[in-house]
Amino acid sequence: MHSLIIFASGRGSNAEKIIEYFKAGNRAKVSLIVSNKQDAGVLGIAKRENIPFHIIDKDTIKSVEFIDLLNTYNPSLIVLAGFLWKIPDALVAQFNNKIINIHPSLLPKYGGKGMYGQHVHEAVINASEKESGITIHYVNNEYDKGNIILQAHCNVSSTDDANKLADKVHQLEHYYFPLAIDYILKS
Ligand code: GRF
Numbered sequence: 001m002h003s004l005i006i007f008a009s010g011r012g013s014n015a016e017k018i019i020e021y022f023k024a025g026n027r028a029k030v031s032l033i034v035s036n037k038q039d040a041g042v043l044g045i046a047k048r049e050n051i052p053f054h055i056i057d058k059d060t061i062k063s064v065e066f067i068d069l070l071n072t073y074n075p076s077l078i079v080l081a082g083f084l085w086k087i088p089d090a091l092v093a094q095f096n097n098k099i100i101n102i103h104p105s106l107l108p109k110y111g112g113k114g115m116y117g118q119h120v121h122e123a124v125i126n127a128s129e130k131e132s133g134i135t136i137h138y139v140n141n142e143y144d145k146g147n148i149i150l151q152a153h154c155n156v157s158s159t160d161d162a163n164k165l166a167d168k169v170h171q172l173e174h175y176y177f178p179l180a181i182d183y184i185l186k187s
Pocket of ligand 1: 012102
């Protein structure tokens, strides 16, 4: 069975969908959840699902001990599901082509430093874009620049505000993220 490690900073709705999706079969399981926030919603999900979790700070994420800890779970993939910190180069090198991220826009548009969460959706609305969507991509040493695995689109209507667009984008994320992970594990 494949082992997945999820990194998340927030509510964890994507983590929840991934956990649910893989519970149904025996292809993979989420073996560890990592968060940089003590009060992140995703930790409640980890506790409920009896999944080990680990809280990190800016020093931990750069440490050899942390890499060692991740390696004890022998991950096929490290999945960034709303994780707000940049992944240090040493971690990218150690897990080359094994770290994937989901971004709530159609990269390369609305990506890069400072472009996360509501900032992305507000920028899309302010630019009067007619469509937005999601990008699932490999993580390299630059913010939101790794090879793209999948993009899915949604329309942006003139009555949408950032919250409404965030809901549409979340729906795409919840549907496609588990499928993309499954696809990678199978190929
Ligand atoms: C998602 O929109 C994801 O694209 C972004 O952060 C959000 C996380 O949402 N990187 P959740 O915590 O999974 O609900």
